[in-house]
Amino acid sequence: MNVNAIPPELATPHETGSSVRPAFSALTLALSGRSMQLQAHTTDVPDAAPLRPILTSTHLLLPTDHLAADAAEPARLYRASIAHAAAHLRYSPASQPTGTLKPMSLAVMAALEDARVEHLLANEFPGTRAWCLPLLAQSLEPHGLSFTALISRLNYALMTPDYSDDNYWVNKARTMFDALRGSLEDYAAFRALGSILANDLGQMRVRFDPQQYVVPPAYRDDNTYLWQYPDAPPEPAKGLDIAGSGDVEARQADARHDGPQDDAHTLELVRATYPELDYRSGVLRSHWATVIEQAPPAVSRTALSALGSLPRLNLPARNNLTRDARRRRQPEGDDLDLDAVIEHAIDRRRGHTPGPRVFISPGSRRRPLRILLLLDASASTNRHYGTAAQSILDREKDAALMLARAAASAGDIIAVHGFCSDTRHGVNYYRLLDFDSPLDSTAQAAIQAMPGRCSTRMGAALRHAAMLLRIEGRQDIDERRVIVVITDGAPADIDVADDCYLVEDARAAAAEARRAGIVAAGIVVEACDAGYMRRIFGPNAWRVAGDASALPARLAALYARLAAD
Structure with a gap:
């Protein structure tokens, strides 16, 4: 079947009831590659919200209320619904555990997943794009600021390159989505992006009512196919394999843990697989290490009240000005500032006196820095040096907090994450302080509450941190992006006997980050020689703090050097 043409039988109104035209079943098979049971469903509840299609691994339920509520030509609507469902069946991992994700986060992640799979389907079947765009335009609320309106604008912006929106959140989402267009198969990256955007909506105080929310486009399903809710029976895994550097497995997690577990660290948010280098054979093993984003440690009122003050960390002055800055709204310059010119014309038409600042002039600015501190939270960091009252991990936390405050005061953007590992099947990753979060x-109590446990599989954590930094970074400015790993020793794990194996994998992960435009650096708290740090990070991107008490000063010096490059 030519899915880029409109079959005549689909251009006629579709009868209601339980019967479905054979052409719909044929279209489903052609797009998804599997046979699906198509059924109609309706509601007897008066004044109910419009129904949306429901997708399972074996059935697609198409609402009959489309006839009254959403489309003059329901056959066109059903055709788009089938295409969208086929995109999920082909490219989406089904029944992902929701963990502690809030309903608004799930809705944002689902909207991004809808756009991701539609782009993938359109790459294979270009005609399907034209089936969906008119229905996206029909659901668009271009001036609303409710959650539904913002999602409708997001949906349209992600699928329509020439659409212009005046909302910062919508434009940020499109910019970050476009930055990932080259890796549409990387489900983990888009799910992490959804977490970022949902956090932004929370900061904007956008209200979300999960009982009233309906996916805006009428042709898209209700996204229950994507999630495994705690009280829902698990759907059998289909073994969907999505190629990519950071894929999320389609089945629900059952990672093997050999050591004792803390209940506060069993709330899983995201699961992604990454390659790992076997230096002995020179093979990069795909999907070898599993990174599991865990919910940050729970913070009690007692922990909040016990927070103490930390010394101020003074960063060395730096002067890394760049000459490529363009200063807008200037009284004179070489180019016109289009936005200022438009406002100038509007003021004149309104009878106001327009301002003279309508030019762009060259200037200089300090190159912004986005830094991710990655704390080693393995069990060995619980040890104390000599008679020190604090453990190495305590000093890591204090140094991270001091640097975070100083960097924010300097106008830089900083995040604090932590990691530990229990074999390659469970590299635990904690996002304690995210970018742009206060x-x-x-946040301070969450950082202080992170315990030290298990081992140090640094390469997988570095790859996940680099993926997060890649999607978080601003694409429209020349931004320096840096990962700094703070550790107490060489990478190790209980399933690896070769001392060089994880060092070489971490070296490969750092090199991958550099090729992506991210600087990878490290600082180690160790009194003896740390030649493995040179092996991992290169000759100039690492430091040694021979004593844990010297860690804040060493970290500040490394930070200043990296920021000045």
């Missing part, structure tokens, strides 16, 4: 008492 370093308030809750």
Whole structure:
């Protein structure tokens, strides 16, 4: 079947009831590669919200209320619904555990997943794009600021390159989505992007009512296919294999843990697989290490009240000005500032006196820095040096908090994450302080509450950090992106006997980050020689703090050097 043409039988109105035209079943098979049971469903509830299609691994339920509510030509609507469902069946991992994700986060992640799979389907079947765009335009609320309106604008912006929106959040989402267009198969990256955008909506105080929310485009399903809710029976895994550097497995997690577990660290948010280098054979083993984003440690009122003050960390002055800055709204310059010119014309038409600042002039600015501190939270960091009252991990946390405050005061953007590992099947990753999040008492207490446990599989954690930094970074400015790993020793894990194996894999992960435009650096708290750090990070991107008490000063010096390059 030519899916880029409109079959005549689909251009006629579709009868209601339980019967479905054979052409719909044929279209489903052609697009998804599997046979699906198509059924109609309706509701007897008066004044109910419009129904949306429901997708399972074996059935697609098409609402009959489309006839009254959403389309003059329901056959066109059903055709788009089938195409969208086929995109999920082909490219989406089904029944992902929701963990502690809030309903608004799930809705944002689902909207991004809808756009991701539609782009993938359109790459294979270009005609399907034209089936969906008119229905996206029909659901668009271009001036609303409710959650539904913002999602409708997001949906349209992600699928329509020439659409212009005046909302910062929508434009940020499109910019970050476009930055990932070259890796549409990387489900983990888009799910992480959804977490970022949902956090932004929370900061904007956008209200979300999960009982009233309906996916805006009428042709898209209700996204229950994507999630495994805690009280729902698991759907059998289909073994969907999505190629990519950071794929999320389609089945629900059952990672093997050999050591004792802390209940506070069993709330899983994201699961992604990454390659790992076997230096002995020179083979990069795909999907070898599993990174599991865990919920940050729970913060009690007692922990909040016990927070103490930390010394101020003074960063060395730096002067890394760049000459490529363009200063807008200037009284004179070489180019016109289009936005200022438009406002100038509007003021004149309104009878106001327009301002003279309508030019762009060259200038200089300090190159912004986005830094991710990655704390080693393995069990060995619980040890104390000599008679020191604090453990190495305590000093890591204090140094991270001091640097975070100083960097924010300097105008840089900083995040604090932590990691530990229990074999390649379970590299635990904690996002304690995210980019653009305030370093308030809750974030500080979450950092201080992170325990030291298990081992140090540094390469997988580095790859996940680089993926997060890649999607977080601003694409429209020349931004320097840096990962700094703070550790107490060489990478190790209980399933690896070769001392060089994880060092070489971490070296490969750092090299991958550099090729992506991210600087990877490290600082180690160790009194003896740390030649493995040179092996991993290169000759100039690492430091040694021979004593844990010297860690804040060493970290500040490394930070200043990296920021000045």
